[in-house]
Each structure stands twice: as structure tokens, then as C-alpha cells.
Amino acid sequence: MDASELRHQYMEQSLYQKELDANPLKQFETWYAEAIESNIHEPGAMSLATVDADDQPWQRIVLLKLFDEKGFVFFTNYESRKAEQITSNSQASLLFPWHALGRQLSITGDKVRLTILRNGDPLQLTVKVGVARSQQVQAEKLTPLLQGLRVENNPDGEGVLVVAVAPNSAAAFSGLRAGDVIVGANKRKVYDVKSLKAALLQSSTSVLLRVDRNGGSLYIVIR
Numbered sequence: 731m732d733a734s735e736l737r738h739q740y741m742e743q744s745l746y747q748k749e750l751d752a753n754p755l756k757q758f759e760t761w762y763a764e765a766i767e768s769n770i771h772e773p774g775a776m777s778l779a780t781v782d783a784d785d786q787p788w789q790r791i792v793l794l795k796l797f798d799e800k801g802f803v804f805f806t807n808y809e810s811r812k813a814e815q816i817t818s819n820s821q822a823s824l825l826f827p828w829h830a831l832g833r834q835l836s837i838t839g840d841k842v843r844l845t846i847l848r849n850g851d852p853l854q855l856t857v858k859v860g861v862a863r864s865q866q867v868q869a870e871k872l873t874p875l876l877q878g879l880r881v882e883n884n885p886d887g888e889g890v891l892v893v894a895v896a897p898n899s900a901a902a903f904s905g906l907r908a909g910d911v912i913v914g915a916n917k918r919k920v921y922d923v924k925s926l927k928a929a930l931l932q933s934s935t936s937v938l939l940r941v942d943r944n945g946g947s948l949y950i951v952i953r
């Protein structure tokens with residue numbers, strides 16, 4: 731079926747909430763399949779909006795590589811402006827402009843999962859769009875030593891996920907990066923933000939963090 735025929739069909743139908751799948755991912759899957767079937771050009775082309783350090787929004791087209799319950803994945807370059815913006819502010823929005831079908835699909839959230847290419851090797855940054863917003867915490871509320879760090883309970887398991895690192899902050903100078911998962915602090919295991927807070931109470935002058943990054947593990951000392 732071609733796009734104009736489908737567009738005609740969709741325009742004649744109303745969109746009722748009760749007809750939508752309760753699982754947004756399943757609904758996306760249905761609509762994405764329809765976009766592919768309609769033969770529109772690049773159904774996976776989406777506009778990605780990010781925000782820079784001065785709160786200026788930016789948009790550009792990227793191509794959807796895969797999607798699952800963890801989020802929407804596209805590939806980009808580690809050095810790109812969008813990667814830099816998402817690293818310091820994970821608020822983002824995606825828009826699939828399926829206007830040929832009389833449809834647009836917008837996904838807004840606080841995380842984007844990116845696969846970035848660094849020296850030709852793909853690295854995963856775990857930031858997602860469109861999944862329920864989790865409770866994020868400014869880590870400086872846990873200790874001033876972590877000023878500039880935004881964290882949340884790791885949605886993929888144990889530990890605390892670094893969601894964002896403000897440029898030129900104490901956290902940025904420590905070497906922490908968005909996508910890191912803090913799994914230990916001051917030699918105590920970190921399961922979540924609550925246990926990180928408890929571990930940080932052990933010392934007010936320095937913190938020893940154990941961090942999982944790209945499948946490996948490293949220690950970071952912050953003074």
C-alpha cells in the first residue's frame with residue numbers, strides 16, 4: 731500500500747485513546763511497521779532535539795537503528811555537538827515526521843540511549859527517551875564533592891546511573907561521565923541512591939567510587 735492511500739485511511743479514522751495499546755512501545759511498533767509498509771522514504775528518520783548549556787534547543791535528523799524497552803537507539807559521533815549536549819543535559823525529544831501518513835509521533839523524556847562511535851569503536855551511553863521518568867537526584871545533595879552530577883537508580887539493575895555531568899563542574903574534573911554506573915563508594919557496595927548516600931556519610935573529605943563503564947570497572951577518587 732502506498733503512503734497516500736494509507737494517509738486517506740488514517741485521516742478518515744479518529745484516534746481514540748482506548749484503541750491505543752497500553753504499552754507505548756507496542757503502539758510504536760505497530761505504527762513503525764505501518765510507516766515501513768507505506769513505503770515512505772526513510773521511516774526511521776527522526777528529528778532529535780537537545781538543549782545546550784545556555785538552554786538553547788537544537789534539532790537535527792538522525793536515523794533510528796533499533797528500539798526496545800530500554801529506548802530508541804541511533805548512532806552518532808562522540809565528538810558531535812549532539813553527543814556533547816546530551817552528555818551534559820539528558821533532556822531530549824524525538825519526533826518521527828510521518829506527515830505523508832497524516833501522522834507524527836513525538837517522544838519526550840529525560841534520557842536518550844546513544845551508541846557513539848569513538849575511534850571507530852561503538853560505545854553505549856545509556857540515556858533513554860520516552861520511558862517513565864525516574865527520580866533523578868543532584869548528587870551534591872549527597873555530598874558537595876559530587877557537585878555537578880545528576881544521578882538516578884540504575885534502570886538496568888543495581889547501582890546508581892550517572893545521568894548528566896555539568897561541564898567544568900567538580901564532577902566533570904573527577905573524570906565521571908554520563909552513562910557510568912556507580913557500584914561502590916568508600917568500599918561499600920552501592921545498590922541505589924539510598925545506599926550511595928549512606929556510603930558517602932563515611933567520609934566528608936574524599937570519596938572513592940567504583941564505577942562500571944563500557945563493560946569494565948574502574949576506581950575514581952574525588953577530593
Ligand SMILES: Cc1cc2nc3c(=O)[nH]c(=O)nc-3n(C[C@H](O)[C@H](O)[C@H](O)COP(=O)(O)O)c2cc1C
Pocket residue numbers: 772775788789790791792793794804805806807810811812813
Ligand atoms: C537523512 C539524514 C540522516 C541522518 N542520520 C544521522 C545519524 O543517524 N546520526 C548522526 O549522527 N547524524 C545523522 N545525520 C546528520 C545530522 O542530522 C547532523 O547534521 C549531524 O549529526 C551533526 O549534528 P550536531 O552538530 O547537532 O551533532 C543525518 C542527516 C540526514 C539528512
